[in-house]
Amino acid sequence: MKITKAKYIISAPSLKASPVFNLPEFALIGRxxxxxxxxxxAIANNSKLAKTSNVPGKTRLINYFNINDSFIFADLPGYGYAKVSAQIQNEWQKNLENYLLQRRDLICLIHLVDARLPLQKNDLQMNEWIKANNKNCIVAVTKADKISTSKTEKTINDFSLSLGFKAYPFSAVNKQLNAPFIKALEEEISKFTPEIIG
Ligand SMILES: Nc1nc2c(ncn2[C@@H]2O[C@H](COP(=O)(O)OP(=O)(O)O)[C@@H](O)[C@H]2O)c(=O)[nH]1
Ligand SMILES: [Mg+2]
Structure with missing residues (x-):
């Protein structure tokens, strides 16, 4: 898969406000x-496409990106961010669940976990929810450049066993590590059958 174009499309507050793209969609979930x-x-080869920062944002929106006109990334607000009121958190939880359960072209969740940290309570809660709802999911073990090469295989296997989904190393810094993850995306995309319109 050679990515030649990637574009931010829209940020939507809910499923209802989300456009239908008729493209296979991956949702990114993680702390x-x-x-x-x-x-x-990293996938889009554009360091400015999605905002990255050390300061987690407060905005509860689904951010849609079109990659190569061949698939959609839906960037979801990270969980484990406590600085919003319980009411806003509950409201968002409902919105998010609605999106994850009803979104037509959502073919696969990408659950991101940090290679350097043990699974956190909210990671495990998310994983339980994914399994309880029979969602298709792959695990991206991020910041894989931060762990020694000799530990990578065992780390990935451990995550995979604990979570019950295939796990792949991912690094935004050392992109050579990403080939198996990208191949997994391609495999998921190849299973997608577009809705016939008209
Ligand atoms: N070393 C390393 N740092 C990373 C990697 N991915 C993200 N980071 C850093 O982790 C921080 C949070 O990344 P970001 O993409 O904004 O996380 P988000 O909140 O999940 O969207 C930033 O400072 C990034 O530079 C990676 O693969 N390797
Ligand atoms: Mg972000």
């Missing part, structure tokens, strides 16, 4: 700061 925006930028 704030795990590397969701960096993953999008």
């Amino acid at each position: 704030s700061n795990v590397g969701k925006s960096s993953l999008i930028n």
